[in-house]
Amino acid sequence: MEDKKGAFESRLGFIMAAIGSAVGLGNIWRFSYIAYENGGGAFLIPYFVVLLTVGIPMLILEIGFGLRQRGSAALSFARLDRKWEWLGWWAPIISFLLMTYYTVIIGWTLNYVGYSFFQSWGNDPETFFFNNHLGLTSGVWEIGNIQINILITVFLVWAANFIIIYKGVQDGVEKASKIFMPLLFILMAIITLRGLTLPGAMAGINKYLTPDFSRLTDSKVWLAAFGQIFFTLSLGFGVMITYASYLPKKSDVVNNAFITGLGNCGFSFMVGMGVFGVLGYMAHQTGVPVDEVITQSIGLAFVAFPKAISMLPAFQTLFSLIFFLALFIAGLSSSISLVEAVVANLMDKFNIERNKAVILVCGIGFLGSVIYTTGAGLYFLDIIDHFNMQFGAALVGVVECLVIAWIFKASRLREWMNPISDFSIGKWWDVLVQYFIPLTLGFSVIKSAIDEFIK
Numbered sequence: 001m002e003d004k005k006g007a008f009e010s011r012l013g014f015i016m017a018a019i020g021s022a023v024g025l026g027n028i029w030r031f032s033y034i035a036y037e038n039g040g041g042a043f044l045i046p047y048f049v050v051l052l053t054v055g056i057p058m059l060i061l062e063i064g065f066g067l068r069q070r071g072s073a074a075l076s077f078a079r080l081d082r083k084w085e086w087l088g089w090w091a092p093i094i095s096f097l098l099m100t101y102y103t104v105i106i107g108w109t110l111n112y113v114g115y116s117f118f119q120s121w122g123n124d125p126e127t128f129f130f131n132n133h134l135g136l137t138s139g140v141w142e143i144g145n146i147q148i149n150i151l152i153t154v155f156l157v158w159a160a161n162f163i164i165i166y167k168g169v170q171d172g173v174e175k176a177s178k179i180f181m182p183l184l185f186i187l188m189a190i191i192t193l194r195g196l197t198l199p200g201a202m203a204g205i206n207k208y209l210t211p212d213f214s215r216l217t218d219s220k221v222w223l224a225a226f227g228q229i230f231f232t233l234s235l236g237f238g239v240m241i242t243y244a245s246y247l248p249k250k251s252d253v254v255n256n257a258f259i260t261g262l263g264n265c266g267f268s269f270m271v272g273m274g275v276f277g278v279l280g281y282m283a284h285q286t287g288v289p290v291d292e293v294i295t296q297s298i299g300l301a302f303v304a305f306p307k308a309i310s311m312l313p314a315f316q317t318l319f320s321l322i323f324f325l326a327l328f329i330a331g332l333s334s335s336i337s338l339v340e341a342v343v344a345n346l347m348d349k350f351n352i353e354r355n356k357a358v359i360l361v362c363g364i365g366f367l368g369s370v371i372y373t374t375g376a377g378l379y380f381l382d383i384i385d386h387f388n389m390q391f392g393a394a395l396v397g398v399v400e401c402l403v404i405a406w407i408f409k410a411s412r413l414r415e416w417m418n419p420i421s422d423f424s425i426g427k428w429w430d431v432l433v434q435y436f437i438p439l440t441l442g443f444s445v446i447k448s449a450i451d452e453f454i455k
């Protein structure tokens, strides 16, 4: 049943697409780095607590709301009450912002797929990375202030997004996700197994899994867990609302939300083992303590990893190809969810054809990306990402949760979802979305605003 906007052909298709959105660059470089920075093993406790008390309940809320209202974010809220339509527009706006730089990082991964063949980073991947991304090199690759090699791959990333979204929900998003997700899993499983079996891996894994309980009382660690769960589950962007609106009318919500949430975080956990195994190996080879192997977030994927790969005993080219290809696929399947969410809002609101909306979004999106391919790109990226996440997605999350739980009414949504779901949720869910989530999330937004502007 393909209506004007399209629909997923099967439940598996929806799950693959939802996991495709969730599993992204955030699961590989962001997760490992944040876990490391916030006490290694200690971070996993807040991470899983927030997953169960906030992440999965919010997934149920977004998927349930999208399925019930059958529209993109703006339409879903407008159908609730015209006066909430603006809230629905907030989501595609921050999605659009995220899209402009997320695609640039995917572009870098594509550059690194190319570099993998020649191990171009040599024995100083750090200098190599910054030369390539801060416009420090001059010559053929730079015109004006724009890094041409990055511009080209970013263009390719947008072209891939364009082609997939242009084909629509079933032939584009669903088909692509059904190919990408199993492939991604296999590629990352290979990297993880390799990482785990390297000499010294255990030292890295110990860093990863040994809890530092003293960090549990630090509110920063909890804030980091909140931020990571929102980002990693694509919450607060209207993406899950949009995807759910393409489900057949009587679809299971609760089970789909659990599979998506647990699948995404299980994947991150697995990748973390591999990444820390590799870092342990590096420490083992160089004599530098594990703590000093990682220095910065972006550096993890594009500096520390290439360094480690160059130290592998064999098949260096193969492993770097696998790693960067996996990053690329993870990123692309997330970016299509952002593009689709924005496109869907435009189609719903202005009643325009899919092809027009796609041309518009990809065209303007690509132009927006160009700013990050300049020498100052990395600088902008840091600032915009910080504000977009801290005050964009988190704020949408709080308000959306409040509006759905109190105005639409949590109990009404729950009573509607339960009969069509494989298993039912109880009143505990109402309590979480009416009180617990808005309070804790609201507190986290206020706390980070205070840290930001007052201290």
Ligand code: PHE
Binding pocket: 021, 022, 023, 024, 025, 026, 027, 231, 232, 233, 234, 235, 237, 239, 334, 335, 337, 338
């Ligand atoms: N969940 C994706 C990741 O972990 C990022 C993302 C956020 C994608 C919001 C879509 C919407 O990388």
Ligand code: NA
Binding pocket: 021, 022, 023, 024, 026, 027, 231, 232, 233, 234, 264
């Ligand atoms: Na994720």
